[in-house]
Amino acid sequence: MTTHVFSGPTVSPPEIRGFLPRAVAHPPVSHGDLHRIGCGPDDTVLIIDGFFQQRIPIRHKEILEAMAAGSRVVGAASMGALRAAELHTCGMKGIGEVFHAYRTGDLTADDEVAVAHQEDGSYAALSEPLVNIRHALTSARKAAVVSRDEARALLHVSKSLPYYERTWPRIARCAEPASGGLRRAVDRVLEHLARVPAAADLKRQDALRALSHLRDTAADCPPSPPVIPASALWRTNFAASWEAHHRGETALGTHVSYTAVLCYHQVFQRSFARSWREYVLRNVAGPREGASFEEVETAALQAARRAGISVDTLPTHRLAHWLTKDELLGLDEREQLLRLLVRSYRVRPGAAPFTASTPALRRLVGDWPTAVRRVVTHTDVADASGRRESPDSADTFSLCERLVGMWEIDTNAGRTLTAAARDRGLPTVRQALNVLRAHPTGEMVE
Incomplete structure (x- = not known):
């Protein structure tokens, strides 16, 4: 049961702890922060200040996710007041005059609460909101x-x-x-x-009101009741991918997201294509306890045909998008359709493969602590932070050659890099190249 407070120019960490001695004080909130801290049941989040120009602002779905997880989310004074006015019907609590003005429409512009501030960690205001x-x-x-x-x-x-x-x-x-x-x-x-x-x-007066409210109601205030049910359409693929991108664990003093672990092993794990194929086809086939993989493949084919998907019914140009020329000429229809299902697979809205909510990624990479440390060890900090110049064609060619060798692709058999990338759950070769650039010393693992 933790209280998190996000603030910057409006109130300082010592002032926060004057009201809430055990609260965790954070800098202004931005996109991904609620996922990173891992909000859970009985936690309280107070959003006061938030970034909106220097960084991506906190998204509404992140707040909805926190409330759906059982956290109480409160907003006041600045970004918190703005988000609370937008989400008060969904369970976010707003406090103070700024929140009330946004909620009633007396204030409409987000620049009403915007300020310039120091970037030295003090976040001292340099302008007046x-x-x-x-x-x-x-x-x-x-x-x-x-x-x-x-x-x-x-x-x-x-x-x-x-x-x-x-x-x-x-x-x-x-x-x-x-x-x-x-x-x-x-x-x-x-x-x-x-x-x-x-x-x-x-703004400061409103922030102090909110801190006082949390101090006085810490023991008996229930979490924000999420009004939107868990199956609602706000749980999009974007929301799921944000969660996977920001949730993670710490290794060697570095935060490693679940997405980073997934991407690394999509490229550098020899057995990933086989594991991805099994994962996809089991999802397509549906629950099949005790079934052999051959039975799972058959069930996946039957599910595809019930959905009207078969090699016979798909136009040639559609098949050619997913299969190489040699595969079209040399494979039987069963294997052609299985490969098409694997390469075209997309998760349902609101779900993401191998996120923190599923054990699939942990099973896939084997020893989990080793897998996380592996990502940190082979990460190029300069590339990961986006400070490198755009790659030239020579760089791209050499990296493609490296992929051919790493994935043991027989180019003479018509196996293209695109097909090989899709077999590993990567929609494009570009994504694989980006992983290579981010992990230049990465090594193939079993």
Whole structure:
């Protein structure tokens, strides 16, 4: 039962622990973070700040997955308020004025909560979020520090600036050409904020409200009830692939995703093609306890024919897409259809092969700790981080030659690299080449 808090410019880790001493403080949330921390039953996640430009923002389906797993998910102040307003009907709880404004439609733009910040780990804000400027102007107007027209004009100036330029000095400079009085109005607003500090930072006030709420309800607040059933169509292949890409384990101090383990062994494991064929055909055939693999193949063929798929009914150009010329001429129809089923196999929406939720990957790679360490040992950090230049044709040719040797392809028999890649569950040769580039010292394993 763990409480995770994602924040950055709005509140600091020491402030978080002042309310929740045992909470785990994280940087601003981004795509994949909820999968990486492994949210589970009775966990609580409070999202305050989140990346949206420098990194991919957290996706709605990730939050739905966390709630479906039994976690309570709360949002406030910034990215959390925005996501909570979008997902409150699905069980995400929103707290604070910013959330309420988004939920009611009083606020609609995501740049209302955007700020520029330091990248040194402190995440100190370098600009003012528009929602704070709006709140400050409202407070100053109610205190008769500025007129309604002055507040409206200063808000217009603020909205015209990019979010990273929204600072009070910048607003004052932009307001001065239009009216010297507006410059003086900014000075009066700042004097008002010095007297009433709470009016200067609505986001912070909302974040503190959320932390206080979690402190006071930690023992008796139930998880967010997922409104959408587990079989709903939001569980797409994209959601499944995100989970497999970000969930994983740590080896030698490095996080290794389940997708990374899968991709490495798709390329570097000699027996993978045979294992993939068995995996696919068993899925096509359906449950067959105690059946021999030959019986599984027969059942898979029968399932395909019931679905209207057979060598006789498929046009020649469709067969040629999945089978090589020599296979079309030299294989019987049974083997042709089996290879077509293996190479064209795609999982159903919401599922992904060899993810953390299935033991298939662990069975496939053998000793699991060794398999994970193998990926780390042979990973090129520069390539994995995307800092390398695009490969040239010579590089591609040499890597293709390496694949031919590694996979023991008899090119004279018409076995193409594309067919060999598909036999290993790789839709394209390019994906295999990318694995080679990411693991240049990778070695073939049994």
